[in-house]
Amino acid sequence: MSRDLPGEPLIWVLILSELAVFGAGLVAFLAVRLTDPAGFLEAQSHLHRLSAGINTLVLVTSGWFVARATQGRIWPNLLPALALGAVFLGLKLVEWADLASRGISTETHAFFTFSYLLTGFHAAHVLAGMVLLAVTGATGSRPALEAGAAFWHMVDLVWVLLFPVVYLV
Amino acid sequence: MSPTRAWTWLLGLSAASTLAGQGLSGPLLTLTVLGASFWKARVILAAYLGLQRVPGWQRVFDLGLAALTAVLIVLALA
Structure with missing residues (x-):
């Protein structure tokens, strides 16, 4: 390869690891869907x-704001x-609360086991990312x-890979 | 590609996916939204994660992403 990857090599290890984990989760989701396409379609409608x-x-x-923060003023963008x-x-949280109020849990159907797991794991990453951005922004x-x-x-x-698989197709 | 141009692409492709989800169904929906997600992922990798500055690595990631998208499309259409 003519040039190194941009930024810290370790962050690319993390990116590849996360893509592999979520990619495997999405493949498993669609593979299990083959066993009950009608049930998955009905569950997705909720x-x-x-x-x-x-x-x-x-x-x-x-x-976009984060990309601007790395190139310009930090806090007005962060x-x-x-x-x-x-x-x-x-x-x-509003979506999960609504599903829970209708008695839909991870046990309701395999679709919800996967959708709660995938979107929950992703939401945990969003929260971790917010903490990481705040901490790294504070260092200056x-x-x-x-x-x-x-x-x-x-x-x-x-998210752009997860959204269409879980919500649309 | 500048961050703002990338953002514009991402907004357009996301809006198209959401509208497709409201109006399309079957294989056309699958191909439209998974195709759009492939392009969105490419834009993020190229413009935000900086792979546009290293074309060799960008090709490697494009291939991996294309392979994943192809598997998802095959499974979704099966």
Whole structure:
């Protein structure tokens, strides 16, 4: 390879590991769906597609602010990015609360076992990413912030792959 | 690609996926939204994670992403 990957090599190990984990989860989800396509389709109809679609716009916009923070002024860009991360988690909590109020849990159907697991694991990464961005932003160090930003973009990347598989197809 | 141009692409592709989810169904929906997710992932890797500066690595990630997307499409259409 003519040049090294940008940024810290360890962050790329993390990115590849996360992509492998979530990629395997999505492949397993669709493989199990083959055993009960009608049940998966019916279960999927209970999810909030529009809310998840809005969350996609929220997350990619937060990624834009984070990219701007690495190139320009840090906090005027990090604060809206963190706020949008909180909006993402808020919408996710509303969706989970609605499903729970209708008695839908991880035990209801295999679809929900996977969807709660995949979206829950991703939401945990969003929360971790917010903490990482706040901590690396507070250091004022550009290399540290770039590592935090790379983690955030990885979270964004996972969501754009996860959203259509769990919510749309 | 600048961050703002990348963001514009991501917004457009995300809106298209959400609208496709409301209006399309079957194989056309699968191909549209998984195709869009492949391009969105490419944009994030290239513009936000900096792979556009290292074309060799970008090709490696493109291949991996294309393979994953192909497997997802095959399973979704099976």
